[in-house]
Amino acid sequence: MNSTGQSKAYLFSIVLIAIIGGLLFGYDTAVISGAEQALDRFFRLAPDFTYTKLLHGFTASSALIGCVIGGAISGFLASSVGRKKSLLIAGMLFFVSAVGSWRPESGILPYGEPSLPLLVAFNFYRIIGGIGVGLASAICPMYIAEISPAKIRGTLVSCNQFAIIFGMLVVYFVNYLIRNSLAETQEAIQAAMVEIGWRRMFLSEAFPAGAFFLLVFLVPETPRFLVMKGKEQSAMSILTRINGKEEGSRVLNEIKDNIVEKKEKLLSYGIKVIIVGALLSFFQQAIGINVVLYYAPRIFENLGASGDSSMIQTVVMGVVNIIFTLVAIFTVDKFGRKPLLIIGSVGMLVGMLALAMFSFLDLIGVGALVFIIIYTASFMMSWGPICWVLISEIFPNTIRSQAVAIAVSTQWISNFLVSSTFPSLSEWSVGGTYLIYAIMSLLSAVFVWKFVPETKGKSLEEMSKLWKK
Numbered sequence: 212m213n214s215t216g217q218s219k220a221y222l223f224s225i226v227l228i229a230i231i232g233g234l235l236f237g238y239d240t241a242v243i244s245g246a247e248q249a250l251d252r253f254f255r256l257a258p259d260f261t262y263t264k265l266l267h268g269f270t271a272s273s274a275l276i277g278c279v280i281g282g283a284i285s286g287f288l289a290s291s292v293g294r295k296k297s298l299l300i301a302g303m304l305f306f307v308s309a310v311g312s313w314r315p316e317s318g319i320l321p322y323g324e325p326s327l328p329l330l331v332a333f334n335f336y337r338i339i340g341g342i343g344v345g346l347a348s349a350i351c352p353m354y355i356a357e358i359s360p361a362k363i364r365g366t367l368v369s370c371n372q373f374a375i376i377f378g379m380l381v382v383y384f385v386n387y388l389i390r391n392s393l394a395e396t397q398e399a400i401q402a403a404m405v406e407i408g409w410r411r412m413f414l415s416e417a418f419p420a421g422a423f424f425l426l427v428f429l430v431p432e433t434p435r436f437l438v439m440k441g442k443e444q445s446a447m448s449i450l451t452r453i454n455g456k457e458e459g460s461r462v463l464n465e466i467k468d469n470i471v472e473k474k475e476k477l478l479s480y481g482i483k484v485i486i487v488g489a490l491l492s493f494f495q496q497a498i499g500i501n502v503v504l505y506y507a508p509r510i511f512e513n514l515g516a517s518g519d520s521s522m523i524q525t526v527v528m529g530v531v532n533i534i535f536t537l538v539a540i541f542t543v544d545k546f547g548r549k550p551l552l553i554i555g556s557v558g559m560l561v562g563m564l565a566l567a568m569f570s571f572l573d574l575i576g577v578g579a580l581v582f583i584i585i586y587t588a589s590f591m592m593s594w595g596p597i598c599w600v601l602i603s604e605i606f607p608n609t610i611r612s613q614a615v616a617i618a619v620s621t622q623w624i625s626n627f628l629v630s631s632t633f634p635s636l637s638e639w640s641v642g643g644t645y646l647i648y649a650i651m652s653l654l655s656a657v658f659v660w661k662f663v664p665e666t667k668g669k670s671l672e673e674m675s676k677l678w679k680k
Contacts (some may be wrong), residue, residue: 216445219568221452222358222359222360222453225358225431226355226358226359226370227365227509228426228429228430229358229430230355230370230373230374230424231374231419231422231423232347232371232374232423233303233351233371233374233378234375234377234381234419235302235343235347235376235416235419236347236348236374236375236378236606237376237377237379237424238304238378238382238523239274239341239344239378239503240278240344241378241383242275242386242413242415243271244273244413245287245382245383245386245387245389245390245412246337246382246409247267247270247391248404249401249404250267250270250333250409251267251403252401253325253405253409254266254267254269254270256325256352256405257326257327257329257330258290258331259327260326260327260330260439262330263400264638265635267634268630268633268634268635269329269334269631270333270334270337271411271630272626272627272631273337274337274338274340274344275333275623275626275627276341276346277338277341277344278336278341278342278345278348278495278626279341279342279620279623279624279627280342280345281301281304281344281345281347281348281349281623282345282346282348282349282616282619282622282623283345283616283619283620284345284346284614285297285345285346285350285495285615285619286349286612286614286615286616287616288346288350289349289353289436289615289616289634290351290439290612290613293433293440293592294350294353294354294357295354295430295431295433296431298345298347298350298351298354299424299427299428300343300344300425301343301344301346301347301424302338302420302423303343303348304339304346305344305416305419305423306420306421306424307336307339308337308339308340308341308343308420309311309333309339309340309387309414309415309416310414311332311335311336311339312333312336312337312410313410313413313414314410315329315333315335315336316332317332320332320333322583323406331450333641339402340416345623346367348599348619348622349547349615349616351371352368352600352603353603353612353615355357355368355370355371355486356368356600356604357433357434357435357436358433358434358453358669359453360453363544364544364600364604365543365548365600365604365667366540366541366544368596368599368600368603368604369543369600370601371541371596371599372536372539372591372595372599373533373540373596375572375595376529376532376533376591376671378419379524379529379532380529380530380532380533382412382415382416383528383529384413385412385415387526388494389408389411389415390404393407393408410443413469414564426545427473431445433450433565434446434447434449434450434462434466435466437449438463438466438467443463443467446463446466447460447463450604454462456468483662484605484614485614485617486586487494487663488601488602488605488606488614488615488617489618490540490627491602491605491618491663492602492618492621492622493621493622493625494651494654494655495594495598495625496625496629497558497651497654497655498559498590498594498642498652499563499629499633499644499652500587500594500595501626501629501630502633502643502644502648503528503583503586503587528583528584531584531586531587531591531592532587532595533591534588535588535591535592536592536594536615537598538591539591539592539595539596540596542592543600543667544596547665547667548600548665549660549663550665551592551593551597552593552594552655552656552659553656553659553660554589554592554593554598555589555590555594555597556589556593556655556656557652557653558586558588558589558590558592558593559584559586559589559590559591559594559648559649559655560652560653560656561582561585561586561589562582562586562587562589563586563646563648563649564644564645564649565579565585566579566582566642567642567645567649568642568644569642570642570645575644578651582654593653600616601666602615602619605666607660
């Protein structure tokens, strides 16, 4: 802490705890990548129903239904119980989902016997976890944006995306270790995966989920929420520790000047700001990124990799994702949001066009792997982190909770539609599916160029003036 009362360690420790929610977001959504093929084999053994491709697409994506619900209620929770308590609720849901997905029988159904009631119970627990993800996806970047100084806000919110991708990398690695610890031969591993492997993968999330829930008790509520509740002294204390006394006082006055309009209606700034936020969310999913993340081992196997090497290639992809997310973190507050989004869209367009071509020509191998990496790297340095930065900062203070909820719900609805239709679409035409994602990448670049304003360096309070223009 310096002479002005500012403590960078205090700020970074708060952000570090908040981004564990992002890590759990990534962990929960990607854990299915290692387990989905074993779940497919397990439920195909059920005697009381036929487990179809459509049902498997739903099971692999069912958490996304919860994500839509969590995103939809995030605005209500954030504005009523606060950002901190919303994070506590998310942590509790992550833990319940992890334990429930491990043992969906819950002591009621017979253990290890696939059936329609067990499938329903499993999807119920995955949806519970999805609600936690939906809450975390909205509240974590909102919390970090509201606690951070304007000049480093983009960097700190981007750290949340780094945590999401890191969570995915961790679970890819954990899935790989669990899979290889089950048996010696490939045949024995596959049998053990159907029996206990997928269960252990879901249970592994309980440990970071429990830690997150306990650590959130240590962080403060955001100054903006405290001012909305009339607790200006508490808000000033936190702002002083983050910004120093003089800057903290200035930020407090700015919040107070802006917060008097807190009863404004959602469309007080026009429909355009809501549409821009919703379309940012739509395009982040419509370009097909989560198909690559959720079904990575299956995609690599379709490209010619064996079961073990497909898991290794998935881990390699996770490492590449980490590296290029760091590129975004170190450039978002220097180059701005728009240039990085457009560059990323062009890179994704190239990657998906090449994958479509390889698929149509039935060419598999290293070339396809290279273009998958180009595609995911382009996403991770642009749309991955920067979409969340923009969603957390682009809306005026007085409508942020409601507008973020709409944007996040749009994102998870898009995610569910894209992810759940991939198995059926790829059965129709793998190349045609990739071509659809390529077209969406092109449209995303045009959308950003024409409609998205640059927000680099602007305070959250300035967003009101930006949209009033």
